Amino acid sequence: MAIPRAAKTLRRTRIQEEKEEQILEAALDVFSARGFRGSTIDQIAEVAGMSKPNLLYYFRTKEAMHRALIDRVLYTWLEPLRAFDAEGNPEEEIRSYIRRKLEMARDFPRESRLFANEVLQGAPHIEDELKGPLKQLVDEKAEVIRAWTKSGKIVECDPYHLIFSIWSTTQHYADFDVQVRAVLGQEHAGDERFEDAARFLEQLFIGGLRPDSPRP
Amino acid sequence: MAIPRAAKTLRRTRIQEEKEEQILEAALDVFSARGFRGSTIDQIAEVAGMSKPNLLYYFRTKEAMHRALIDRVLYTWLEPLRAFDAEGNPEEEIRSYIRRKLEMARDFPRESRLFANEVLQGAPHIEDELKGPLKQLVDEKAEVIRAWTKSGKIVECDPYHLIFSIWSTTQHYADFDVQVRAVLGQEHAGDERFEDAARFLEQLFIGGLRPDSPRP
DNA sequence: CGGATATTTGACCGATTGGTAAACATTACA
DNA sequence: TGTAATGTTTACCAATCGGTCAAATATCCG
Structure with a gap:
């Protein structure tokens, strides 16, 4: 039986890193253009070229995506x-x-x-x-x-x-x-x-x- | 039979002016705080103290509210x-x-x-x-x-x-x-x-x- | 190979969205 | 006052929202 969320595994696989990268890139596109409330998971999924449940496999919620994105960008900013x-x-x-x-x-x-x-x-x-x-x-x-x-x-x-x-x-x-x-x-x-x-x-x-x- | 939309009447009544004023005031509150896409008619209705269909009696769509608001504010701005x-x-x-x-x-x-x-x-x-x-x-x-x-x-x-x-x-x-x-x-x-x-x-x-x- | 693990998806859920229909209430005015 | 026009509300709609689930598939590794 698979561990329900990728985030819960200790070691991150190659695929996890790639996909999370893809998702955050798409999330940056959408969130920056429409704001948090104005964005939908479906939009991000479409830009990322993945299915909605697949996004939610890597990030439990829309908020988690947004938070990960903020954390990633704030320091460099x-x-x-x-x-x-x-x-x-x-x-x-x-x-x-x-x-x-x-x-x-x-x-x-x-x-x-x-x-x-x-x-x-x-x-x-x-x-x-x-x-x-x-x-x-x-x-x-x-x-x-x-x-x-x-x-x-x-x-x-x-x-x-x-x-x-x-x-x-x-x-x-x-x-x-x-x-x-x-x-x-x-x-x-x-x-x-x-x-x-x-x-x-x-x-x-x-x-x-x-x-x-x-x-x- | 009532004319379906207040906007279609030629002369505006006292009530129309008051209510439209009320609605635009509430719409300014909500749209400015959450953006167009992040705002909902229900939120505006609640701030305005009116029911949602009542708002839609004065403005046919959410977009119409937004447009009326923009038109009203742009000149003074x-x-x-x-x-x-x-x-x-x-x-x-x-x-x-x-x-x-x-x-x-x-x-x-x-x-x-x-x-x-x-x-x-x-x-x-x-x-x-x-x-x-x-x-x-x-x-x-x-x-x-x-x-x-x-x-x-x-x-x-x-x-x-x-x-x-x-x-x-x-x-x-x-x-x-x-x-x-x-x-x-x-x-x-x-x-x-x-x-x-x-x-x-x-x-x-x-x-x-x-x-x-x-x-x- | 083969089985365990990781990944992906289609079908679905209840809540909320913008908007409508029609019954009901109120106002204006002859 | 009566009645036509205006104003308001309840009940509802299809579409979309964030999110779940179980089944299906791909990958890893001994």
């Missing part, structure tokens, strides 16, 4: 912020943070939308991650920025809102892609809109944070 | 951008645009999330509005900004991405409210986080756009 270096040159650190975040918006828009959908609807499944690991990381990096402002390396400003503004401006190009495309028109359908965005954002943030920049 | 004045002082125009948008994020977060949900999921119901009225308005205002940069009143920059960055930074406080709260912690649970944001964003944008600001 925060990587750019983690790379923020206290020892580095502030201007260059901020510039490269913006660049990395923009690259992620361009190369991993589904991951961005996955979180956006989740947070937008009240973050029912990732509240703990937000208040725990995320807050901790941001607190830490905010302290770094605070030190920069204190020492006059960048203009005095609220480090939390600085981080928020970098998040929002960069992720905007993933989360609101259709709107950006609609407004820019088809002449900017290629990837050059990310280069334009990078140019603008670097100018905005570097200019806006320069310590010798004139104050209102 | 674009009001701040429309107020952007070519004759005004650039610095003050941008400053007050940021302030207005932040006030809307604070006072009308549901409206912001309604559009965010819609755009995030590919804007299946408002594609025409994006490519039509929205694009037109942005094109027009981008031209105003372009004139300002040409005349050296603000630093040379891409006007479209400037508008995008103002949208994203301000709406972030409505759309990603739970994340902002989680990161800031409960000490910023009140409205003062909007004041902090306003201070930071004005500093960022005014500093970053000043024509005499040092260039990278």
Whole structure:
């Protein structure tokens, strides 16, 4: 008699790894495009090219799929912020943070939308991650920025809102892609809109944070 | 014999106006919190305090409710951008645009999330509005900004991405409210986080756009 | 090979979905 | 007041939802 759920076996077989990978890939497609509630297991099954009961053999519930996906993506998603270096040159650190975040918006828009959908609807499944690991990381990096402002390396400003503004401006190009495309028109359908965005954002943030920049 | 749908009558009665108002108010609550696909007519009916068939007496379908809601909210939503004045002082125009948008994020977060949900999921119901009225308005205002940069009143920059960055930074406080709260912690649970944001964003944008600001 | 284990599927379940039909209640107005 | 039009509700529908089950099939390994 087979052990009812693959998850309960201790050693994972080759097939298990492959299929779980396939499922999570499909789940990312669907969840990021329609949100948790708007997605159905059948849709994920179709994208994955498997039958619905087969999905449920690897993940007991729809929630389990979603959770596995979140767990898998969250760590990498925060990587750019983690790379923020206290020892580095502030201007260059901020510039490269913006660049990395923009690259992620361009190369991993589904991951961005996955979180956006989740947070937008009240973050029912990732509240703990937000208040725990995320807050901790941001607190830490905010302290770094605070030190920069204190020492006059960048203009005095609220480090939390600085981080928020970098998040929002960069992720905007993933989360609101259709709107950006609609407004820019088809002449900017290629990837050059990310280069334009990078140019603008670097100018905005570097200019806006320069310590010798004139104050209102 | 009753005319099957209120919508088909030419003159709207007092009851029709009241009930449609009630329904759209409830629909805004539900659609903004769960997105179109994640919302159910029953949920809207419960919030509105009416029976499901009664809702469907005033709006034939779930889509009709959503459309009526979008139509109602879109115009006011674009009001701040429309107020952007070519004759005004650039610095003050941008400053007050940021302030207005932040006030809307604070006072009308549901409206912001309604559009965010819609755009995030590919804007299946408002594609025409994006490519039509929205694009037109942005094109027009981008031209105003372009004139300002040409005349050296603000630093040379891409006007479209400037508008995008103002949208994203301000709406972030409505759309990603739970994340902002989680990161800031409960000490910023009140409205003062909007004041902090306003201070930071004005500093960022005014500093970053000043024509005499040092260039990278 | 052969049997144990792991994987896959079709048929099915109760709950919920968007929406309808028709009986019933209320309102407006001559 | 009477009656036609408007408004509301109960009961219901087919389709779809997340999930189960048992039987069928594929794989692994001695």
